[in-house]
Amino acid sequence: MKRIIAVAAGLTLAAGLVFAGGAQDSKQKMIGLAMPETHVERWQKDGAALKADAEAKGYIAEVTYGDADQAKQNQQIQDMLTKGAKLLVIGSVNEGVISAVADAARDKVLVIAYDRLITNSADYDYYITFDNYKVGQFQGKALETALNLAAATKDKPKYITLFAGAPTDNNAKVFFDGAIDVLRPYVEKGALVLVGPAPLKSGDADFTKITTENWRADIAKARMENLLNNDAKNYVLDGVLAPNDTLARAIIEACSTDAKYAGGKLPVVTGQDGEAASIAAIRDGKQYMTVFKDTRKLAAATIDLADALLNAKTPSIAGARLDTASYNTGKKVVKAYLLEPVIVTKENYKAVMIDSGYYKESDIK
Numbered sequence: 001m002k003r004i005i006a007v008a009a010g011l012t013l014a015a016g017l018v019f020a021g022g023a024q025d026s027k028q029k030m031i032g033l034a035m036p037e038t039h040v041e042r043w044q045k046d047g048a049a050l051k052a053d054a055e056a057k058g059y060i061a062e063v064t065y066g067d068a069d070q071a072k073q074n075q076q077i078q079d080m081l082t083k084g085a086k087l088l089v090i091g092s093v094n095e096g097v098i099s100a101v102a103d104a105a106r107d108k109v110l111v112i113a114y115d116r117l118i119t120n121s122a123d124y125d126y127y128i129t130f131d132n133y134k135v136g137q138f139q140g141k142a143l144e145t146a147l148n149l150a151a152a153t154k155d156k157p158k159y160i161t162l163f164a165g166a167p168t169d170n171n172a173k174v175f176f177d178g179a180i181d182v183l184r185p186y187v188e189k190g191a192l193v194l195v196g197p198a199p200l201k202s203g204d205a206d207f208t209k210i211t212t213e214n215w216r217a218d219i220a221k222a223r224m225e226n227l228l229n230n231d232a233k234n235y236v237l238d239g240v241l242a243p244n245d246t247l248a249r250a251i252i253e254a255c256s257t258d259a260k261y262a263g264g265k266l267p268v269v270t271g272q273d274g275e276a277a278s279i280a281a282i283r284d285g286k287q288y289m290t291v292f293k294d295t296r297k298l299a300a301a302t303i304d305l306a307d308a309l310l311n312a313k314t315p316s317i318a319g320a321r322l323d324t325a326s327y328n329t330g331k332k333v334v335k336a337y338l339l340e341p342v343i344v345t346k347e348n349y350k351a352v353m354i355d356s357g358y359y360k361e362s363d364i365k
């Protein structure tokens with residue numbers, strides 16, 4: 001009897017130790033969250049949601065913002081490594097991040113590329129993002145519908161101009177390819193005229209002419225003003241392919257001061273991210289559409305992935321499609337988890353952006 005009690009007590013003690021040890025371990029593990037910038041609104045939401053989700057799972061979490069400066073972000077990553085982070089979630093500024101990713105790999109710290117693929121690195125295995133090609137397709141299809149390209153002809157074509165994101169962000173190429181693949185057939189039959197530089201895929205030499213360094217609104221605005229006074233001077237533009245909301249509003253601002261587009265006759269302008277100011281512009285008929293990528297869902301899926309990897313479990317990420325073949329960094333094919341983007345127009349912005357709790361009605365000014 002004594003023996004049984006002693007064994008039982010021993011087992012209880014052991015179980016207690018294992019439990020306490022387990023709980024303590026997961027509490028002590030740190031996840032570093034390196035976001036690229038704050039001048040595009042979404043990243044602050046990404047950072048906040050990632051931190052909250054990681055902490056809810058018992059991790060220590062630290063979030064940093066790189067101010068679109070890769071040297072600064074690399075320093076932030078080094079600091080996280082010094083503090084003993086076990087996993088890094090990196091939304092990189094540009095490819096210069098790979099030295100920091102190599103340092104993480106050397107320290108056996110896991111890296112998840114967040115939203116933006118880290119190219120030219122073999123030092124990580126996981127990428128999580130939205131279906132970015134589909135984002136571009138939504139933008140292309142929005143122009144196709146709004147301009148009724150099916151009815152346009154060589155004699156009565158529609159006119160648009162093209163903008164893309166940062167040349168150093170792999171996503172910018174994917175968005176553009178998604179959009180231009182929808183538009184290309186109309187360009188080829190003359191029903192759609194591209195005013196200004198006219199790349200027909202992201203690999204074309206002219207692609208760099210439509211890109212916008214670090215996704216900066218002031219650069220897009222200046223380029224649009226320049227187009228309006230030069231290449232687009234003798235056209236009334238029917239549309240502008242804008243890659244995200246920050247740039248869409250800068251482009252709309254430039255058009256608003258041009259006499260041809262005064263009095264509400266703005267071109268159809270696309271967007272992405274569902275920024276509050278763009279939802280207001282969509283409501284007011286200034287911006288035509290945006291593509292919503294719910295940062296709450298991306299953050300939750302990322303922390304689920306991080307948690308599985310840190311506990312050596314096979315990840316099973318709800319709401320994400322696993323693609324193990326298509327995402328090549330140039331050095332290795334990584335496992336990519338893709339979430340679904342949602343197209344937003346005047347018709348559904350309330351349901352998608354407000355009823356879902358992403359914004360309060362009062363956020364949309």
Ligand code: BGC
Pocket residue numbers: 040042115116165169171172215244245272273293
């Ligand atoms: C993201 C977009 C964002 C852009 C500028 C891209 O990599 O996917 O959501 O608008 O960067 O920050």
